[in-house]
Amino acid sequence: MAWITDSLRGAIEAVGRLNPFTRGGLAGSTALPGIFTHQLAIAAYMASGMMKKVISIPAEDRVREWRDWQADAKVIEAIEAEERRLSLQAKVQEAENLRGIGGGALIIITAGDHASELKPDQVRKGGIVAINVVSRWQITGKDWIKDLASQRYGEPTMWEMQGDKGDQVRIHPSRVICFRGARLPAGSAVADDEAFWGDSRLLRVYTEVTRSDETQAWFAALVRKAKLLRIGIPDLDSRDPEQLNKRIEVIALGESSLNATVYRSSGGQDDAGETITDYQVTWAGIPAMMDAFDQRVSAVSDIPFTRLLGRSPAGMNATGQHDMDNWNKAVVSGQKLETRPCLEQLDPFLIRSAGADPAKVTWKFAPLSVPTEKEEADTFNVTMDAVTKLQATGAIPDEAFAKGLQNLMIEREYIPGLDQALQEIPENERFGLNPDDDGTDPSAIAAEGGDPDLEGAGGANGSAPPRRAANDAETGFFADAAPRPLYVQRKLLNGAALIAWAKENGFKSTLSADDLHVTVLYSKTAVDPMKMGESWAGDEQGRIRVKPGGPRAIERFGENAVVLLFTSWELESRHRSMVEAGGSHDFDEYHPHVTISFDVPADTDLTALKPYAGALEFGPELFEPLNLDWKRSITEA
Secondary structure, three states, X not given: OHHHHHHHHHHHHHHHHHOOOOHHHHHHHOOOOOOOOHHHHHHHHHOOHHHHHHHHHHHHHHHOOOEEEEOOHHHHHHHHHHHHHOXXXXXXXXXXXXXXXXXXXXXXXXXXXXXXXXXXXXXXXXXXXXXXXXXXXOEEEEEEOOOOOOOOOOOEEEEEEEOOOOOEEEEOHHHEEEEOOEOOOOOOOOOHXXXXXXXXXXXXXXXXXXXXXXXXXXXXXXXXXXXXEEEEEEOHHHOXXXXXXXXXXXXXXXXXXXXXXXXXXXXXXXXXXXXXXXXXXXXXXXXXXXXXXXXXXXXHHOOOHHHHHOOOOOOOOOOOHHHHHHHHHHHHHHHHHHXXXXXXXXXXXXXXXXXXXXXXXXXXXXXXXXXXXXXXXXXXXXXXXXXXXXXXXXXXXXXXHHHHHHXXXXXXXXXXXXXXXXXXOOHHHHOOOOOOOOOOOHHHHHHOOOOOOOOOOOOOOOOOOOOOHHHOOOOOOOOOOOOEXXXXXXXXXXXXXXXXXXXXXXXXXXXXXXXXXEEEEEEEEEEOHHHHOOOOOOOOOOOEEEOOOOOEEEEEEOOOXXXXXXXXXXXXXXXXHHHHOOOOOOOOOOOOEEEEEOOOOOOOOHHHOOOOOOOEEEOOOEEEEOOOOHHHHOOEO
């Protein structure tokens, strides 16, 4: 028994010395040695799945959606093809992983001597042979710059690394793009290379990750003891040695097969006194304890618990969106402060290697999350409202504004293929300087009497500025600024063309040309006209033009009114801005339309009519007091 006891004691002590989960082992395993070598860094990274996630998640998220280029379509295709040829996205991710472990670098490989300085204008199309990734322990800085007046203070004048033949290869710093960790505090008593490469994410999280892994191992070992069979033998110490040995063999076999242990019970001298009991571990509180260690890792690494562990958020109605929004902000910050400077150092060489001019190319990181269709629609509406208000200021010339708006639409891909379509349009027409002519004779507009709110016959020669009805002294409408119900309309200047279409399609009568109009606002709510602002759309005389074609329909509205429905972003935006300024609207939606007639038989098949598809020329906005008895003034001919 003494031999058995000594052997058991020796085995337990040996296991204790080797087991990192003993009290001494746990304390010692959470501290790294004073010198952090390449081998130790890689070993710490490879040995722990949690450590790999802590290092790789930031690196992956920074390059996951990569970047969006802004340039000519052919130039973008060439640059993206060059990135694919060089496997740039994957290599930047690898370099970001090395940044987390301790530091890494991209090396630009071109023809010629790599010890000489590489300038962007030296790179021709296809000039970059390869871009390779190395760790900080594979390259050595030489002759560190100590001059405080130098912009490269603290950097080496040359890099060296071991070649394939065992010799030292010299590489000029212009060819080395370093992915470094966070800067160490100034004055830290460290070597030049340690100060250059900075702090690593691995060192920052090592202790907490190790504790988390040890805790997981402790609980994994505890699972084996979840159900323990205990066998008690009376007077175990007084048994015959031969009999005891046989009994121990049986006990050992039972422990290995049944997860059982034996102890001395207080029974009698025979086997009948043996007792067998079950001992079961209770799991209460263990999951929470495991989560506590993992949450500590999440806190130190600045990675949300849901992202790090891949688990759903806890709590009633919790979605985890707030955590992910904060994490995306952290990723964007890392892209801006660390990843982008590295890429900007590379891009002058990359773009020239793609055969493009860096001065004509810009880029930004692609969004980290993909919005839903509803979110995209909401963003579009908010953006267009902002565009409308910006144009209303008149601070931007029309041509410059058109160019900026077209670039916005192309960049955000609101209209697929818009950039190619615009390139096919002559320069003098692309920005609305010379809209397409639909064949309407301008003299026909003047023959109709032109805009009734312009001074002089015909009123379309631009000899006098437009005079809105709201400013007409005869109406006295703006005698004061008191709020009142408001009606805003635009007269149809080429009404003769619409009337001619109606007669050709069997309309017996139509409204007169002077009565054809589009309503912009019909507000029964009293509003201050001065708060309605002014329309930014239109030419110098306030007129707007709806181009030929587009969605059109002939429908019956209200009390037998037959109207021409059409679409106009200018009118819809203007109506919306007036409603936001306090105006009212009796219907759920606003549909721009021109009423053609109130005298169309009910049995007329309007679906058989092909809507008028010509241009619609509208005069400036007319502000008038709302007339609820307007039908009395309507006549048809």
